[in-house]
Amino acid sequence: MELTFASYNIHKAVGLDRRRDPDRILAILNEIGADVVALQEADRRFGRRETVLPLAAIEGHTPYRAIPLQMKPDSIGWHGNALLVRREIEVEEAAIVPLPTLEPRGAIRADLKIEGRRLRVVGMHLDLSGLRRRQQVRSILAHVAACNGASPTVLMGDFNEWARHGGCFHEFLHDWHLLAPGRSFPSRRPVAQLDRIVVSNDWQLVGTGVHHSALAARGSDHLPVWARLTLPKN
DSSP states (O other): EEEEEEEEEGGGBTTTTTTTTTHHHHHHHHHHHOOOOEEEBBBBTTTTTOSSSHHHHHHHHSSEEHHHHHHHHHHHHOOOBEEEETTSSSEEEEEEEOOOOOSOOOEEEHHHOEEEEEEEEEEEEOOHHHHHHHHHHHHHOOOOOOOSOOOEEEEEEEOOSSSSSSGGGGGGGTTEEEEOOOBBBSSSSBBBBOEEEEETTOOOOEEEEEEOTTTTHHHHSOOOOEEEEEEOOO
């Protein structure tokens, strides 16, 4: 089974032209063509925390549906984190991952079933503080370990980690494989690998990269990253 996972900080759908353009973000997601997508900054930060990507637009113009968390009626996520999956993918469970925070950051987890195989996905947006990031990664790993049943797992999001191998990445031990799709921030001239994907050892890597189309170059201050993975047969 081969699947593509993508992570994208959409900056509340505000591009480098300072225009909020949800249709542009949806077009970029269609360009990527992933099976599962983790979004960051998908909701407005204040007030009712409305989604910047209307559900009707997602369902009408992409092959995706948003995994419901049922926390805020106008939001598709939690502290801006959202997970999109292709409509044929079954969602068994979804939950918020409790994090120690100083800022409005967060993480969410979903257990999915694809072709009879169960897998787990976590989307996240971590703190600007290095110490807090390490604490948050520990909390995410503890949450995953406490879930019912071990499953092939993909963790992805905006880690806000400028170090390539140090910092919060030290928390991932032999059970995890840290992928580095490439430089994704800032989108105009990327210098930092803030957007990362971490996978359990169940997966085999086919390829990974940064999606740098003409639309993506101006759609947000981050570029999307992706990884194509396979699960060996049971």
